[in-house]
Every structure is written in structure tokens, then in C-alpha cells.
Amino acid sequence: MTTIAVVFLTLSILVVWGGLAVSALFLRARPEVASYPADDVDDHRQDAGIIEHDT
Template sequence: MSSAAVALLVVSLVVVWGGLAVSIVALVRRPERADYPEGGEHEGRPAARPDGPVEHDT
């Protein structure tokens, strides 16, 4: 392998594993969001039929 290939390999490994480490640290520090608004799961919409077409609000 050439020196350029080794350098690119090292840089890509640092980016991937560094991103994983930063993500783990961020999740350990703040595991769950506490600023969600009040509300329920259904928001007053009727339940979808399991055998019917999917209806969108567009």
C-alpha cells in the first residue's frame, strides 16, 4: 500500500470511530429529551383500518 492509501485509511478510521465515540458520549450525557410538548398519541384522528388504504393529510 502506498503512503497516501495508508493516510486515507487512518483518516477514515478516525472519522468513523471518532463519530461513534462522540455519539456514545452524547447519549450518555443526555439519554432522553425532556422538552417534548404536551399531548397524546392519537391527536383526535380516527384509527386506521388494517385492511384499508392509507390516508394522508396532504
């Protein structure tokens, strides 16, 4: 491997694993949403069944 390939490989590994580490630390600090918007309408999407199409 050339020097530039090793540099880009190292950089890409740092970006991917660094992003994973940062997101894990962020979720550890703030595991849940503190509050939801007051005027949000509950549309009960979870109550609807799976859409079935006749084919």
C-alpha cells in the same frame, strides 16, 4: 500500500470510530428527551397494525 492510501485509511478509521465515540458520549450525557413540544398531537401510530396488501 502507498503512503496516501495509509493516510486515507487512518483518516477514515478516525472519522468512523470518532463519530461513534462522540455519539456514545452525547447519549451518555443526555439519554432522553427533556421535554416534548406542548402542542404536539398524538396520532397513535403505534396502535395501527401492519399494512397488508393483497397481491
